[in-house]
Amino acid sequence: MSTAMNFGTKSFKARAPDKGSFPLDHFGECKAFKEMFMKCLSENNFDNSRCRLQSKDYLECRMEKQLMAKEPLEKLGFKDLMDPPPSPENRGSKP
Amino acid sequence: MFDNRLSTAELLIQGCVRALHRGSPRAELFLRRRPPSRLLTRSGSRKSRSQEDEWRTKNKTVLTYITAAGVGMIGLSYAAVPLYRLYCQATGLGGAAVAGHDADQVETMKPVKERIIKVSFNADTHASIQWNFRPQQTEIYVVPGETALAFYRAKNPTDKPIIGISTYNVVPFDAGQYFNKIQCFCFEEQRLNPHEEVDMPVFFYIDPEFDDDPRMARVDTITLSYTFFEAKEGQNLPLPGYD
Numbered sequence: 001m002s003t004a005m006n007f008g009t010k011s012f013k014a015r016a017p018d019k020g021s022f023p024l025d026h027f028g029e030c031k032a033f034k035e036m037f038m039k040c041l042s043e044n045n046f047d048n049s050r051c052r053l054q055s056k057d058y059l060e061c062r063m064e065k066q067l068m069a070k071e072p073l074e075k076l077g078f079k080d081l082m083d084p085p086p087s088p089e090n091r092g093s094k095p
Numbered sequence: 096m097f098d099n100r101l102s103t104a105e106l107l108i109q110g111c112v113r114a115l116h117r118g119s120p121r122a123e124l125f126l127r128r129r130p131p132s133r134l135l136t137r138s139g140s141r142k143s144r145s146q147e148d149e150w151r152t153k154n155k156t157v158l159t160y161i162t163a164a165g166v167g168m169i170g171l172s173y174a175a176v177p178l179y180r181l182y183c184q185a186t187g188l189g190g191a192a193v194a195g196h197d198a199d200q201v202e203t204m205k206p207v208k209e210r211i212i213k214v215s216f217n218a219d220t221h222a223s224i225q226w227n228f229r230p231q232q233t234e235i236y237v238v239p240g241e242t243a244l245a246f247y248r249a250k251n252p253t254d255k256p257i258i259g260i261s262t263y264n265v266v267p268f269d270a271g272q273y274f275n276k277i278q279c280f281c282f283e284e285q286r287l288n289p290h291e292e293v294d295m296p297v298f299f300y301i302d303p304e305f306d307d308d309p310r311m312a313r314v315d316t317i318t319l320s321y322t323f324f325e326a327k328e329g330q331n332l333p334l335p336g337y338d
Contacts, residue, residue, distance in 0.1 A: 012268045017276040018201075021283040024293050034246060034294050038231060047236045048243040049208075055244035059298070068278070076277065077201045077242030077300060 022068060029065045033058040056081055200302075201277065206240035207306045214301075217320035218247055224325040225253050226287065231294070240303035242277065247295040247321060251287035258286045260326040266318045269310055273302040274317060284326045 025031070037054040044050040056078045062068035073082055214237055216230035231246040251257050261281045265271035279297040287293065297319070305311050 012264055012266075012271050014262055014264070014282075015276070016282055017279045019278045021285075022278050022280050022296055022298075024280070024285055024287075024295070026288070026291065026293060028294075031294065034296075037244065038246065041232060041235065045236070046232060046234055049206075049236075049238060049241060052241070055242075058244065058296070074202050076298070077204070079202065 019069065019071075022062070025062075025065075025067055030058055030061040030067065033061045052078065052081060201242065201300065204240040204300075204303050206238050207303050208238050210306045211236050211238055212301060212305075212314070213316045214243070214245070215316060215318045216245060216247070217318055219320065219322040221322065221324040224257065224259055224323055226251055226257060226259055226323055228321075228323050237301060239273070239301040239305040242298065242300040245297045245299070245319075247280075247297065248292065249285075249287060249295055249323070250292040251289060254289045256286055256288050258284050258326040259323040260284050261321050261323045264320045264322070266320065267314060270305070270314050270317050273305040273308070273311070274319070275300055275302060281321065 033054070037051055037058050040051040040054045041048075048055075056073060056076075059068065059076060060073075063070045073079075213234050215234040216232065218228045218230050220226055220228050227248075227250040229248060231248050235243060235245055237243045249259070260283065263276075263279070263281050265274045277298045277300065279299070280295040285295075299319075301317070
């Protein structure tokens with residue numbers, strides 16, 4: 001936090017996260033997915049774009065184990081990783 | 096006419112100086128700020144008096160207008176407080192009058208693949224909390240518009256459970272408005288049992304409008320810094336807009 005009380009300088013405004021706080025994974029239930037993600041990152045020079053599948057897997061694990069509120073993955077930005085829906089009835093209203 | 100007046104004034108001043116030494120009535124007349132009667136014609140006096148009156152009224156009107164404007168400004172500044180509150184209620188901005196990000200934006204945003212940004216991670220603890228808190232990766236390369244996951248690790252090496260609460264900071268400050276956290280572990284109490292170690296994820300994205308902002312054109316590194324404090328029993332922290 002900025003502590004210098006300079007008139008006119010912008011200070012940092014902390015914002016609450018959109019979907020709240022992750023409950024702690026006390027029992028390490030999703031640790032395996034996390035390890036896969038970290039391994040992918042270290043192999044790919046910490047490029048997030050190449051490890052999105054692993055991050056999706058980790059979040060799915062969390063949702064399964066009740067460590068995260070269930071959300072459709074498009075809402076978490078994984079639309080491009082989803083398989084296209086087989087039937088004409090689509091979930092989202094994407095043009 | 097003006098020149099006449101000037102030369103008359105000069106004459107008068109000279110006369111006044113002489114008269115002061117002699118104490119003549121002419122000096123008194125001058126001091127009373129009235130031209131000596133021998134220089135005035137009747138129509139001239141009426142004209143100058145009405146002109147003076149005109150000026151006086153004009154001055155008074157102008158003064159009234161200026162005073163009214165001043166009072167109006169002061170009144171406006173007092174009225175601004177309830178008016179702004181009404182405006183915020185009407186438009187739903189609720190005090191955070193910045194171009195806020197939309198939660199639905201995550202679904203529709205397109206990653207800007209050309210702009211690679213390095214997000215580096217920093218972890219701090221307050222002196223009194225005995226957790227070991229550190230990031231699990233020093234940096235990660237993201238592009239705006241793409242959601243990213245990062246991990247921190249916290250360990251409680253002591254024999255008693257410790258409750259921590261964290262806050263975060265983004266440097267540079269201006270980039271902080273584009274840094275949106277979908278979910279993280281901040282601002283809520285997190286309890287660690289003795290000798291327990293947990294992974295703490297942060298799920299975030301950088302707003303695609305980051306690429307359009309000219310002030311951010313030279314920003315290539317964003318540093319996310321978390322600090323953990325110990326939460327005491329019954330302590331109520333002012334959490335930013337947290338329900």
